[in-house]
Amino acid sequence: MFTSTPYDMHHRLPDLPENTDWPRLVDGYRHMALIRTFDKKAVNLQRTGKLGTYASCLGAEAIATAGGMALHDGDYFVPYYRDHATQYLRGVPLYQILQYWGGDERGNAFPTDTPAARDLPNCVPIATQLTQAAGIATKAKLGHEQAAVLATCGDGATSRGDFHEALNVAGVWQLPLVVMVNNNQWAISVPRSLQTASDTIAQKAVAAGIEGFQVDGNDLPAMLETLDYALDKARHGKGATLIEAVSYRLSDHTTADDAGRYRKASDLHAAWQREPVARLRQTLADAGHWDAEQEKKWQADCQQQVDNAVETYLNQPPQAPTDMLDYLYAELPEALKAQRQHLLQQQPGGHHA
């Protein structure tokens, strides 16, 4: 029921077949390079007090980019919190991703004219998004939508009941659900070896009666191939899939973490030798689809896009304090009107109670 593709993570990507869709891979590379530039800037913004605690996606670029590229507009995306590339590709502007990590819920009000409009926002409580994704998949199935739901989580999430409950119901109900685990070897400080005694995470699909794959998460072509298959299967009513994307978290857990306390420098160094962005760039260059000139131009372009996003983010007007009450219910209940009035009076120009 589950398949393991080679993931011993050689420095170079495996050779690609004759019929490779090179323009798609070039697009993928551009997205990955952009999100890496974005990620670096976001960490710097946090360090300089302009962003809150931020979960870096360093090392997860291929996984999240593949997700964003493989999803169709009519599909649904249910993220955890390291999926900035997918969110961007679904239509969330980069400034809005910063706005979220800047402590502002308006960052979750994705543009209504993009596929992201229906997607769930980041999910902080681990694995709780997975049963919700099963619910969305149930809705898609009931409505004969021929749509797939892609939900993501980390390796730590696979220890939670939610993960197993979601896979279990996806099997029983033949749901159009793809659960993609970013197995980056770490749940904050706890290594994969302390999460499960299973040889793989992918094999947990067997217990749920669904198909499972283990894939090199640092290999964009492999990720795209696997996701294309699984999402297409879901759209055609052929059931759910578990994908274990094996990668390595090259960042701290978040900007509030110091991985130096638990991660060997030599392990990190080794992981950098097979990181996804450089590997794909090398493959594209070797095949004559990318060169130094293009790289230079694109890096400058990425920097410009990120700088623009930062400027837009920093220039957002503040929220009204009453927003904390105004979106809680469809209509503000009578019981909250006095509290809302109190908030109004706390504002500059209001009267302090």
Next chain:
Amino acid sequence: MHSAQPHPDTSVPLNLLEAVNQALRHAMEADENVVVLGEDIATNGGVFRATEGLKETFGFRRVMDTPLAENLIAGLAVGMASQGLKPVAEIQFMGFIYAALEQLISHAARLRNRTRGRLSCPLVIRAPFGGGIHAPEHHSESTEALFAHIPGLRVVIPSSPARAYGLLRAAIACPDPVLFLEPKRLYRLQRLPVELEDEPLPLDRCFTLRAGEDVSLISWGAMIHETLAAAEQLAAEDIKAEVIDVATLNPLDRDTLIATASKTGRVVIVHEAPHNGGFGAEIAATLASDALMHLLAPIERVTGYDCPMPYFAMEQHYMPSVERIVAAAKRTLEY
């Protein structure tokens, strides 16, 4: 104030369980986005039969037997509701709802707020609650105060067949997440007229079940039964008790509570849940601050004891009785 008086000529006699069943049926007829899910609810019609006949009418696609996992049921409902379905999920007994708490607190109650209105979560979680039916361990708790503390989650508790019907229709129509707690001791207690054609009942108003000037008896759920009986006993001694069914714990209709306390000056709050941190404390605190100058006696609370709901051999010692309510009312009058 709403009293939901049925019209004798167009109403039908239903017990509370049948009223729930009819509300589900009519909501499903009215809106194809309404689906029901839970354990044993489809083929079996629910362990109490609240969903009896729904699968036969609406099919297994809209009436879903789930795997046995309350956390899953809540998560499924959140996901469905986030995309425009109106799921009504049954948790078989309130004692098993705690696995669903994370979904309710961290997601259902927050989704609209944290997406600034982009997504919403119009789900209903139904759960039978309360003691008095000699049920197994963990089948008789009343932990409504836990849920009333969650901003964004509406907590609704009917105490009669008519209010079960009208409030459940309103809960399903409501664009906000609703926890709908059904007092299972009342499920089959009596058939009373239920008006099936009326507008749904409001989800943020107390119901004044009996008017009076001498003392206010405030309660909800199954305890309304004892509270009304206590009012009847007091009436025999020419003490006129006003009986308020709170019905919607969150958002709370403070105005009606303040008005009754201001009118009578004497207040007895009755609930089955333990005393410490019970929802009666919120009402007492509200009245102590907003009706203080009208109060003629300390506010009394007649509640369960501060222990886990006892296994059924002792539950009659735990549950507030008519006698305890009458005695508390008299203490306020003699103060």
